[in-house]
Amino acid sequence: MLPPTVQTVISTLQKKNHEAYVVGGSIRDLLMGKTTKGWDLTTSAIPEQILKLFPDSFYDNQFGTVGIKIYTTSPKATRGAAEKIEDIFEITTYRSEKGYKDHRHPDTVIWGKTLKEDLSRRDFTINAIAYDGKEIIDPYDGQKDIANKLIRAVGIPDERFDEDALRMMRAIRIASQLGFQIEQKTADSIVKHASLIIEISKERVRDELLKILVSDYAADGILLLKNTGLLTHILPEFVPTFTTEQKSPKRHHLYGVGTHSIKAMEACPSKDPIVRFATLIHDIGKPQTFHKDETGLITFYNHEVAGTKLARVIVGRLRFSKKDSVRILTLIRWHQFSVDERQTDSAIRRIIRRVEKENLQDMLALRIGDRLGGGAQESSWRLELFKKRLEDVQKQPFSIKDLKVNGNDVMEILNCRPGPIVGTTLSDLFTQVEAGTLLNERELQLAKLRELKTKAS
16 A cells, blocks of 8 residues: 555656556565655656656756655644645656666666566666556566565676676665575676676765665675675775684684674664774774784784774775764774773773763774674673763863863962963863862862962962
8 A cells, every 4th residue: 555645646647648656665665564765656757747747846867867845734833834845756757778887877868668668677676566556567576586585686687787786785785684685696696796896986885885784684794795705895804804713712702803793793782884884893903913822822912903004994995974984993993991890080081081972882882792792791790880980980070171160260360361370270270180189169179279379479
């Protein structure tokens, strides 16, 4: 059953003797009983005809896609208030495509005449199903593949991936989201064409990777990337972790570095893709720092430093934003923080300053994933105590700017002008507060300044 707004769009086109169908992931989700994030439609009408039927629609690209605005009025809106846009449906004219020199975009787009012609250019059978509210059109047995939980290329897999190499990652992403397997010929074709992924913009590759990391079957997705050879071109720095052992005497690890990293990412309680990505590559420096002594003890001294250098190359190559890059590098650089009941407040403060307050929960999520990925329990009494210490220490001032007095107070009480004495005085006050010999209360700190003035005179 299609939502009334979708059915209205279809009916509007059909009344003017145009064909119109819901297609792609939206109909796939509908057939699977899932909530869809958007509605994609296809029609025999050309863009100019669609624009006449939906005057407030817009059309600004070469692929025949028109955006139709769906409005809703807020129940709280006053009479005469403008309606708000609730959604935008994308509707595309039937088309066929020719030439894919960049292995991503067609060189030529030709308006098609039939629905079957349009469906034949789509990526996978489960996305090549059409429905108009009355009849399901399924020329490639997509419903059968949904029932069998299979990702199968439409037609000849080699042709589909040669046309658009990003489809290889999309196949793995959809499989990871739905818990499907990739049909053997389709999988073999991905292996064959894996190197074409380097032709795709790094931003698109990054976005597909992040979607895999937050999918329900993320670990399976990363293993599919590895087994098809795509990972070698996407994250070549990560591949050596699969041949780096770390199980040894006096160590808690049960798995090699690569397997541990995937399990850590899978167990990470955060659904933030940036935290998941940092968790996946947090031990990426271990292959470079691997050492085994004569007793069989394996160590990875300073692997977090080596890992940060590698991660800096990765975030640059995959075009992460500056903000996301800093988060990733911070989490990797400082993920080896100590958890010890004997730590002083100063040591806890150093950890917080390095990680920064806004990243603390992300760091704890990475640590939990790291523990579970290594075969340990989710938490321990030491980790729980550490969390409590983090909360308590954050109630204390972290820098001079957190003091209850400021430079104006110093200049007024000490009767001095702006200069080194102001900074030195505030620094001395902060040292006392940090040491616990002076409370962070304004009246006490003002009294301390008056005491300094008395001593100076």
